[in-house]
Amino acid sequence: xxxxxxxxxxxxMKEFDVEEFIFDMIKKCYHMEYVPQYHYDIINLEDYxxxxxxxxxxxxxxxxxxxxxxxxxxxxxxKDYHIKGKHYTPQTTASIYRVFVHPDYRRSKLATKMVxxxxxxxxxxxxxxxxxxxxxxSIGALPFWLNNNYEITEVTxxxxxxxxxxxxxx
Numbered sequence: 001x002x003x004x005x006x007x008x009x010x011x012x013m014k015e016f017d018v019e020e021f022i023f024d025m026i027k028k029c030y031h032m033e034y035v036p037q038y039h040y041d042i043i044n045l046e047d048y049x050x051x052x053x054x055x056x057x058x059x060x061x062x063x064x065x066x067x068x069x070x071x072x073x074x075x076x077x078x079k080d081y082h083i084k085g086k087h088y089t090p091q092t093t094a095s096i097y098r099v100f101v102h103p104d105y106r107r108s109k110l111a112t113k114m115v116x117x118x119x120x121x122x123x124x125x126x127x128x129x130x131x132x133x134x135x136x137x138s139i140g141a142l143p144f145w146l147n148n149n150y151e152i153t154e155v156t157x158x159x160x161x162x163x164x165x166x167x168x169x170x
Contacts, residue, residue, distance in 0.1 A: 001062060003069070003110065005117055008049055008057040018045060018059060021068040025100035029138065041073075041097065049073055054125045057098065058117050060110055069105045072114035073098040074121060077131055083154045083164050088131055094122045096132040115148055122169060129168045136161030 006012060022042050026032050034043075041048040049057035052075065060070035077093035096118060101111050122130055132150065134141040137160075145165055146152075154164040 002064060004061045004063055005058055005070075005113060006061065008045065008059055010046070010050065012059060013045065013050070016059065016061070016068050018057070018068060018071065019043065021102075022071055022098055022100060025071075025102070028103065029100070041075075048075060052076070054094075054127075056121055058114055060101075060105075060114060062105070068102075070101040070110050070114055071098050072096070072100075072111070072118055074118045074130070079131075081133075081164060086153060086166070088129070092126075092128040094118075094125070094127040094130045096130055111144060112148060119167075119169065128170050129166050131164070131166050133162050133164045136163060 008018060012018070019042055023034065023039075026039070032038075045057065049055050055073075055075035057071060057073040059068055061067070062069045074094050074096055076090035077088045077095045078090060079088075079095070081088075096115075099111060099114065101114075119130065130150075132145065134145060136142070136155075142163060148167075150165040150167045152163060153166050156162045156164070
């Protein structure tokens with residue numbers, strides 16, 4: 001299997017249905033349909049990941065089958081989470097979103113390669129740290145992020161079991 005990891009652009013959006021892939025993964029991983037409060041960026045991929053300079057979305061393509069097999073996105077921090085002792089800003093903090101690998105391609109280090117691409121992008125763009133959050137019930141997510149040197153900054157008791165994490169880049 002040959003895999004290409006490419007930054008999302010208008011041509012890629014015309015050739016592949018990135019939105020459909022991400023929603024399919026959300027349905028498979030979280031048993032969730034479209035929720036405007038959580039998925040607004042997916043239906044506006046160009047506005048969130050193509051147009052802004054400090055944002056991007058990487059897509060992994062199985063070049064033999066010409067299909068999307070993974071995604072990983074990064075954008076300026078745009079939340080207002082109150083995490084004890086932390087002050088994130090859009091200028092210095094990136095946020096990771098939409099890290100998905102199709103089940104048939106898991107356990108191949110593809111997600112790790114995608115995250116490395118994100119980290120390289122963040123360093124080039126001058127970010128100082130990367131923020132992300134995951135949920136306690138997201139199978140394999142917490143060990144994956146810990147193995148990639150992300151640190152837990154806060155564990156919440158909300159209905160999702162949200163775990164806030166970060167990685168310092170400088």
